[in-house]
Amino acid sequence: MDMASHPAVATAHAFAPAQRVRWAALADEAAEANAFYAPDMLGAALDHLAGDAHVRMVEAQRDGELIGLMPVVVASRHGRLPIGCVTNWMHDHCFFGAPLIRRGEEVAAWRALLGQLDEARWAQGFLHLRGLDAAGANAAALEALCVEQRRGRREVHRYDRAMLRSELDADAYWESQVRAKKRKELRRLQKRLAELGAVESRLLADRADLAAWCGEFLALEASGWKGREGTALACRAEDAAFFRAACAAALDHGRLHFLRMDLDGRAIAMLVNFRHGEGAFSFKIAFDEALGRFSPGVLIEIANLHAVQADSAIGWMDSCAAADHPMIDSLWAERRTITQYRIALKGPGRSAAFALANGVEALGRRLKGQE
Template sequence: MNAPTFTMASAKMPDGPRITAQAHAQPWRKWAEPALRDQWQKLAEGASTPNPFFEPWYLLPSLAAFDQAGDVQIVSVEIGGDLIGLMPLKPSRRYGRWPFPQLSAWLHANAFLGAPLVRNGYEAMFWQALLDWADAAPSVGQSLFLHLPAMPLDQPLTRILFDLCSATGRTAGLVMREERALLQSSLSPDQYLEAALPGKKRKELRRQHARLTEQGQLAVDRRHDASDLAEWTEAFLALERSGWKGRAGSAMASADETATLFRNALGEAARLGKLERLALTLDGHPIAMLVTFITAPGSFSYKTAFDESFARFSPGVLLQRENLALLQREGVSWCDSCAAPDHPMIDSLWTERRAVGRISVAIGGLIRRTLFKQLLALELGRNPTGITR
């Protein structure tokens, strides 16, 4: 997958001439060049579906940590040299436990959304060019289908993909759907808390807060800049590692690669004005911490940690109570929890839900498309309601 490949897709715009979109695949390291990286970041700022995990400041360090072999390519789509869309893709010889070759959007354990970055209004052009490329590119090999994990099902970007597949006779299927907590409301933080939690639970939180203040000087520290960022980052890594994630080996500090990614991501997000840090401190020491990436008009609750020795006071929940201030932050209308479905804490506090799912799409010629259609029907069962033809 080292040679750049191209395909073309064209469409007539409502008030103008026919324009052509060009899909281009390159090794991801090429996109570390300053000029390309600047184009990429500009695309992210105007993307119809925000996704910090595919922005250059997060994706490039992720690839450096987890794709040292350089198997991942960045597939970009351009119109007249202007970048309109981009996503990382990697071929695989297996699909879960099955030996089915497929081409997949590249994610890792600390990337929580798979939506490509696409300029608003150009979604159909992007998908058409990407699918045309996947049909014909030699680097795709014998992949039977394109697999898109963690796609936001509530976004026009995803609906347009299904509409395009239906209109062009290309089989596509939603092979998994789940919901995770979302914060989105016109209510004030106090009104939201009252609506989300019963009076008994709110009373318990007030009691826990009062008892915690008896332990020392309790304070809330909210930062949007890079002040003392290095010290704050190391404190978070230590706090997360001290808890159950550290014992399970899943804390960011449990491996050099994830610790480095965390440090780099927070530094770059702060530089771009995309970082919010929130901490609950007792006598100046953090007992609960939260990292949020700001990607207007949305945001993403990236990582949280709390001191388990204070668990009886629910410091993580108390911190999330303070985090409801996001409802009043200018330019931000929602926050994706990035949490697992049915999360015992955040699901009880955030009442909205975001649907995400895995989507598989036919690519290639008649033989590959026929095989994929059969495989998809087997995966979805005898009555595959999630298929478009």
């Protein structure tokens, strides 16, 4: 008998530190790794990025034990359609949206999560799930449950992005996956950069250095095109505060992977990754654009390859990059398929909203000659 249940939904700001301890226990047993919803990053996001978003934390329990957690918001539109819906919360710095579900409780957790949304008066339209791994535990459990319940489920969009997953060491991977011509050119750039001074790559190891490293990263990112376009973390106080808080929490729990490349002791490239479970997620990269002729962004990715492949605790790394990214796609051979789903909810008017969104989407494809 399925004894999964759910408590009343609470808004993000109602959660005390003790509640986040429960999330941490769930994250440790998650069937699918997601550093963005692990308490390190999720807690920092709720504290600094929620703003007026009115984030709700939907929890699923079995016999009092937390088996599922999904942050959601109500969106007033679905793409170009003026149809309200519920969607998993993905702020501007969140690049993966898989809810945390306890290993072995995947279907039960989703049964409770969807059941709670079915009953919630505030849950409009349907559930729009973004940023899922098409081959992940969440997608598989959702498909099984929707078939069982005869619940509508529609894939809205998918794309492939680079990831690193290989048993090869860094040198063997580099030789087998990167074209010889590109390897030769990058060796030339490494040699030319070394002619300017001492080049060193290192991982953050000392907690006492964290504040300085975060400050250097924020300044380095803001010095480039992101700063000019106003999208660098340092451009908004809340984004910078989120970054510092997430890095501190992750470091304290052994889940921060912060790499830098120095030239004569000055950071010319920095890369921040967050770990969860057996995997890791590449979060942000920054480099000195004045040294662009040496491709410091690519060079630190080479250093990152060596650091990751030398770490037995990291089984894979998601690039979190856009589709067809010209730089990382040329370095990492593996791909992860990221998808979005539209899931029907039960209740007055919701079936109509789900059918309307599907119908408009199908009509758009026909008009474009895609069907």
